[in-house]
Amino acid sequence: MLSPADSLAPEWLVEPDDANDLPTAVWPASTVRDAHGVIQIGGVAATDLVHAYGTPLLVIDEDEVRARARAFRQSFDQAAADHGTTAQVYYAGKALLTTTIARWVIDEGLRVDVCTGGELEVALAAGVAPASLGFHGNNKSVAELERAVEVGIGTIIVDSAIEIERLAAITARTDVTQRVLVRVISGVHAETHDFLATAHEDQKFGFPLPEAEQAVARIREIPGLEFAGLHCHIGSQIFGVAGFRESASRVLELHAALLEGGPVPQLNLGGGFGIAYTSVDDPTPIETLAGEIVTAVAEGCAARGISIPALSFEPGRAIVGTAGVTLYEVGTTKDVALESGATRRYISVDGGMSDNARPALYGAQFSARLASRVGVGSPQLSRVVGKHCESGDIVVDHEFLPVDVTPGDLLAVPATGAYCAPLASNYNHVPRPPIVAVRDGRSTVIVHGETIADVLSRDAGIDAPEAHR
Numbered sequence: 001m002l003s004p005a006d007s008l009a010p011e012w013l014v015e016p017d018d019a020n021d022l023p024t025a026v027w028p029a030s031t032v033r034d035a036h037g038v039i040q041i042g043g044v045a046a047t048d049l050v051h052a053y054g055t056p057l058l059v060i061d062e063d064e065v066r067a068r069a070r071a072f073r074q075s076f077d078q079a080a081a082d083h084g085t086t087a088q089v090y091y092a093g094k095a096l097l098t099t100t101i102a103r104w105v106i107d108e109g110l111r112v113d114v115c116t117g118g119e120l121e122v123a124l125a126a127g128v129a130p131a132s133l134g135f136h137g138n139n140k141s142v143a144e145l146e147r148a149v150e151v152g153i154g155t156i157i158v159d160s161a162i163e164i165e166r167l168a169a170i171t172a173r174t175d176v177t178q179r180v181l182v183r184v185i186s187g188v189h190a191e192t193h194d195f196l197a198t199a200h201e202d203q204k205f206g207f208p209l210p211e212a213e214q215a216v217a218r219i220r221e222i223p224g225l226e227f228a229g230l231h232c233h234i235g236s237q238i239f240g241v242a243g244f245r246e247s248a249s250r251v252l253e254l255h256a257a258l259l260e261g262g263p264v265p266q267l268n269l270g271g272g273f274g275i276a277y278t279s280v281d282d283p284t285p286i287e288t289l290a291g292e293i294v295t296a297v298a299e300g301c302a303a304r305g306i307s308i309p310a311l312s313f314e315p316g317r318a319i320v321g322t323a324g325v326t327l328y329e330v331g332t333t334k335d336v337a338l339e340s341g342a343t344r345r346y347i348s349v350d351g352g353m354s355d356n357a358r359p360a361l362y363g364a365q366f367s368a369r370l371a372s373r374v375g376v377g378s379p380q381l382s383r384v385v386g387k388h389c390e391s392g393d394i395v396v397d398h399e400f401l402p403v404d405v406t407p408g409d410l411l412a413v414p415a416t417g418a419y420c421a422p423l424a425s426n427y428n429h430v431p432r433p434p435i436v437a438v439r440d441g442r443s444t445v446i447v448h449g450e451t452i453a454d455v456l457s458r459d460a461g462i463d464a465p466e467a468h469r
Helices: 046-053 062-082 099-107 117-125 142-151 161-174 209-221 242-261 286-304 358-362 452-456
Strands: 039-041 057-061 087-092 111-114 133-135 155-158 178-185 225-231 266-268 310-313 324-337 343-349 379-385 394-402 410-414 435-439 442-447
Touching (some): 039 046, 046 324, 046 410, 046 435, 046 442, 062 087, 062 099, 062 310, 062 435, 099 117, 099 442, 111 117, 117 133, 117 142, 142 155, 142 161, 155 161, 161 209, 161 225, 209 225, 209 242, 225 242, 242 266, 286 310, 358 394
Parallel strands (some): 057 435, 087 111, 087 310, 111 133, 133 155, 155 178, 178 225, 225 266, 266 310, 343 379
Antiparallel strands (some): 057 324, 324 343, 324 410, 435 442
């Protein structure tokens, strides 16, 4: 019979034998505990990082990013070569884009995908060759498109008929030819949160398959546009390849039909590859993803009697997500008695939804471990919460942590490298934390943390004369 406390735990959560263990799939490969029980990442102790940079702190393991980027490139290169074609891998910058990270992935042979003018400028500031950039977005402004064409961006992924006409006007005025892909909606619904699924019909991205043929016909009429192929993305945090296989099959039907009117050189199947956020998550190995997805495309092409096109993919989270660990300091703990007779332990930390909005936004699950020491005592079901004035300000909804967690301890939340810093805010006027890269026992700031002075600098009333009357 379950105890009241056991009834609070979701079915997927497994109580660990040791609440200090570090499940390998969730943490950067370099993560260990030193002789004092302190978590080390990239050879740097969490306590040393916090002493130097404070908390909250997002730590990125450079070697983890590089290794995952390299694995994607090598795996897709090999899988494509096995079927007589080529593959390009774009890093999806929306996951976490800084000039430093852009340089890392370029060093490892990847390209970069951006989806706003701001991300474009970060990539350009990093020195990324414009020809190695792809530009997404459902509402690219005229100014953003003009800037992209001006710098010579490699590919623009068009998302609407209006955008096609905007590009027609820009290329006619500037007398250049712009390479474009057409984003299509395959209708394959990824098994993920509705806000993360991007291939079902009722959503803002892309052309439904019946309308895509008309969009391509219009592009082929425009002298300044070069139709380079089709793009499809089915969602995020996807395990397995079944969704990719089905989506590719549907898009290849359109691809084959379009070949009657001219070449269709490229097929971009997007990204969305999942990572482990908890010990029970079982992401598909990169080599398996590459091999099975490319094989599915090759088989689909063979069944239709067409040549396999050049392929492209856009991993983001799967490259940078596991490389990130956020460090917090525990401020308070409290045990809350519930009507069921159970007691829930609440552990409050000095960050929250301002540095990790994903639990509040998607109901995302994370893990946590004591980082500054080894805990003692039996594991206790706990909820890690932030300091913001929202009851939904939850960092880790369900986790077994040592019973002796106390104010002043450091907690580490792994797998925060993707979509945490990019979604960060100044809610409750909390400054956004720094991002620090670690490698070979050294740490380097790659994004400066904000101060309260930085936050207040946007308030125009502070220095206005009438504010002091």
